[in-house]
Amino acid sequence: MAEFIVFWIMAVVALGAAISMVLMRNAVHAALMLVINFFAIAVLFAVLEAQFLAIVQVIVYAGAVVVLFLFVLMLLGVSRTQTFSDRIRGQGVAAVTVGVILLVALVPAIAGPYLGADAVCPAAADAAQASGSLCAGLAAVNAQEGGNVAAVGRVLFTDYVLPFEITSVLLVIAALGALVLGRRHEDPADLVDQLQTVEDVEAEEARA
Amino acid sequence: MTAAVPAGMYLALAAALFTVGAVGVLVRRNLIVMFMCIELMLNSVNLTLVTFSRIHGNVDGQVLSFFTIVVAAAEVTVGLALIVNLFRLKASSDADDVDALRY
Numbered sequence: 349m350a351e352f353i354v355f356w357i358m359a360v361v362a363l364g365a366a367i368s369m370v371l372m373r374n375a376v377h378a379a380l381m382l383v384i385n386f387f388a389i390a391v392l393f394a395v396l397e398a399q400f401l402a403i404v405q406v407i408v409y410a411g412a413v414v415v416l417f418l419f420v421l422m423l424l425g426v427s428r429t430q431t432f433s434d435r436i437r438g439q440g441v442a443a444v445t446v447g448v449i450l451l452v453a454l455v456p457a458i459a460g461p462y463l464g465a466d467a468v469c470p471a472a473a474d475a476a477q478a479s480g481s482l483c484a485g486l487a488a489v490n491a492q493e494g495g496n497v498a499a500v501g502r503v504l505f506t507d508y509v510l511p512f513e514i515t516s517v518l519l520v521i522a523a524l525g526a527l528v529l530g531r532r533h534e535d536p537a538d539l540v541d542q543l544q545t546v547e548d549v550e551a552e553e554a555r556a
Numbered sequence: 557m558t559a560a561v562p563a564g565m566y567l568a569l570a571a572a573l574f575t576v577g578a579v580g581v582l583v584r585r586n587l588i589v590m591f592m593c594i595e596l597m598l599n600s601v602n603l604t605l606v607t608f609s610r611i612h613g614n615v616d617g618q619v620l621s622f623f624t625i626v627v628a629a630a631e632v633t634v635g636l637a638l639i640v641n642l643f644r645l646k647a648s649s650d651a652d653d654v655d656a657l658r659y
Contacts (some may be wrong), residue, residue: 355561359569366573366596369589370580378589382596385573389599391624396566398606398618401625405602408625413595415634420636421588423644443582447575454571462611464563486610498613500622508619515626522630529637 354395362388379417386410397486399496573600585650589637592630598628599612 362385369381386409393402493499504512572573577650579594602621609617644652 351561355565359565362569363576365574365587365659366576369592369596370576372582372589374609375586375589382592388597389573389603392566392569392603395607396606396610398609398621399604401606401618401621404622404625405599408629409599411597415590416632416636417588423640425589425651434622440583443579446573446582447579450578451571451575454575455568456570458566459564459599461564462567486615489613496615496618500618501621503615504622508623511623517622518630519626522633526633526637529634529641534593538600 351395354391358388358391358395362384362392373548375421376418379414382417383410386414397490397496400500405550559632563607563611567604570600570603570607573597573603578591585651587651587654588636590620590651591639595628595632 365381365385365388368446369378372378372381386405390402390405390410393399393405395439490496494500569603569631575625577593577600578595580596581590584593605617605621605624609615609621642654643649
């Protein structure tokens with residue numbers, strides 16, 4: 349019963365925040381809607397017995413990623429609000445049509461086999477096996493390792509230790525890449541400014 | 557039985573969130589908002605992975621979801637640096653202004 353209530357509240361919040369994020373004219377408001385969506389999905393992770401990922405979701409996405417988005421938005425000073433007048437005629441209508449087709453194809457394909465009553469996941473594994481449920485009981489696996497964090501940690505540092513190490517290399521490369529891209533000197537923009545000034549000078553000379 | 561949530565409902569919610577993100581990428585022209593929509597799509601796939609992890613009763617899906625979060629964080633770093641550079645170049649964050657391979 350508790351899962352039912354939490355799921356439906358968080359589903360409405362997540363979908364509502366996502367849709368209003370797309371519709372928000374101000375990019376800062378869109379980022380704030382994104383935070384609400386990330387928090388709702390973090391709650392759903394916790395309901396799905398993935399407590400570690402729920403915390404990581406809040407720290408990494410709601411904490412780091414959205415703050416980075418807001419930093420860039422403030423840095424660029426994008427205060428101009430976007431109008432929805434399309435440069436391609438009927439782009440919005442076509443996009444929504446494609447979206448509806450995508451949804452109609454996705455839901456039966458992914459969710460279809462798991463919508464029945466036998467796909468309800470009980471908390472205990474033996475209860476799942478007794479009722480012939482599709483769910484094998486993640487709660488039992490978590491309890492066996494002494495908690496979800498320990499279970500994820502054991503799998504992460506045994507079966508997936510090589511991908512984990514490669515991930516650290518990826519993060520270093522990303523940080524270095526952002527540093528190189530963010531450098532001010534030898535900036536292409538300065539080049540463009542110089543070119544424009546040269547052109548301006550030539551134009552003035554031609555006029556004179 | 558009315559008070560139970562089948563695992564398919566989580567998958568349907570994830571599919572709906574993915575669709576909203578995809579439509580957002582198609583509709584919006586602000587590069588940063590398009591990027592946010594991509595994050596939304598990545599996150600909905602994470603929800604799918606965690607749901608399947610629960611259905612199958614092992615944590616491999618959660619580990620894969622963890623890797624997705626890490627890669628998404630790296631992607632945001634580089635992508636936002638690229639957007640800042642584009643803004644310096646064109647003084648605009650509109651996707652329609654970035655339609656040439658050279659400047």
